[in-house]
Amino acid sequence: MNYFQNEPPREDASPLGPVNRWFQAVTGHFCFVVCTGLLLGLSPIPAVLCVYGFLSTGALLFVLGWTLSGAAVGAAWTAVQRAAWELQFGHPCYLYRSLLHWLWGSLRQGAVLGVLCTALWTLLLSPAIIALMGGAPMPVWLVVCLGAGALVLASAGNYAFYQAARWELRLREILSNSLLLLLAAGWRGLLVGGLWLLFLVGLAFWYPVVFPLCVVTGLPVLLGITAQAVFAPQVDQLMDAGGEAG
Numbered sequence: 001m002n003y004f005q006n007e008p009p010r011e012d013a014s015p016l017g018p019v020n021r022w023f024q025a026v027t028g029h030f031c032f033v034v035c036t037g038l039l040l041g042l043s044p045i046p047a048v049l050c051v052y053g054f055l056s057t058g059a060l061l062f063v064l065g066w067t068l069s070g071a072a073v074g075a076a077w078t079a080v081q082r083a084a085w086e087l088q089f090g091h092p093c094y095l096y097r098s099l100l101h102w103l104w105g106s107l108r109q110g111a112v113l114g115v116l117c118t119a120l121w122t123l124l125l126s127p128a129i130i131a132l133m134g135g136a137p138m139p140v141w142l143v144v145c146l147g148a149g150a151l152v153l154a155s156a157g158n159y160a161f162y163q164a165a166r167w168e169l170r171l172r173e174i175l176s177n178s179l180l181l182l183l184a185a186g187w188r189g190l191l192v193g194g195l196w197l198l199f200l201v202g203l204a205f206w207y208p209v210v211f212p213l214c215v216v217t218g219l220p221v222l223l224g225i226t227a228q229a230v231f232a233p234q235v236d237q238l239m240d241a242g243g244e245a246g
Helices: 018-028 030-042 045-057 061-068 070-088 095-105 107-134 140-166 171-184 187-205 207-217 219-238
Strands: none
Touching: 030 070, 030 095, 030 207, 030 219, 045 061, 045 070, 061 070, 061 107, 070 095, 070 107, 070 140, 070 219, 095 107, 107 140, 107 171, 140 171, 140 187, 140 219, 171 219, 187 207, 187 219, 207 219
16 A cells, blocks of 8 residues: 555545544555644644743733734644545645645635634633632632533534635634534534543643644544544535535
8 A cells, every 4th residue: 555645536435434534544644644733733832932921921912922823723723624624535635735725725714713713712711810820719610611611612613614624605604604513513513622622731731742742643633534523424414505504
C-alpha cells in the first residue's frame, strides 16, 4: 500500500466506516495528517501567550489580544474540519493544493467564527477566572453551570465550523443552523461536544504535552474523523441541498 497517496475515489463513493476512516487517514495520508495537526497546534500560540500575559500582569489588553488571536485558531480549525471530511471519502489530499487552499478559502469566515467563539468562551469562563484570581472558592452550582455551558458551546461550535467547511453560507445562517442542529441532533452533538471539550482542556492545561502529540500523530484530524463519524451522517440528512437546517 502507498502510505502517502491513495487512488482517487469512484464517483459513487460513499463515506467509510469509523474504523476505515482512521485506517485511511493514518496509512493513506500520514504526512498530510501530521502537517495538518502541526498547523492547528501552532495556531493557539498567540492566544496562549496572551493568556500568560494576562495571568502575569492582569492587563485587560491581553484579553483583547486573546480574543483577536482566535482568528488564527478559527481559520485553522475550519481547514481541519474540511480535511477530516475529505479523508472519510478517501479523497486525495495534498499539502499545497488541498490544505493551503482550504485554509485560504476559510480565512475570512473561519477567522470571524474563531473570534466569536473566543469571545463567548471568555464570557463563559470569566466568573471562574475572577473567582480563582480572587482566591474565592467556587460554589458547586457555578461549576455545574459552567460545565453545562461549556458542553453546549463546544457542541454548537462544532456544528458551526463543520458548516463553514462544507457549505458556502452566511455567518447568520451558520449560527442559526448551529442552534437548530444542537436541538435536532440530540445526544450525538453533546457527545461530540464533550470530545472537543476534553481536547480544549488538554490544550489549555497540558499544552506542552498535547502539542507534541498533535505534531507526532495528527491528533486533531483523527479526532475530527471520529467526531464526524458520530454526527456528520445525521447532520447531512438534516441539511437540505442549500445548506439550511430542515
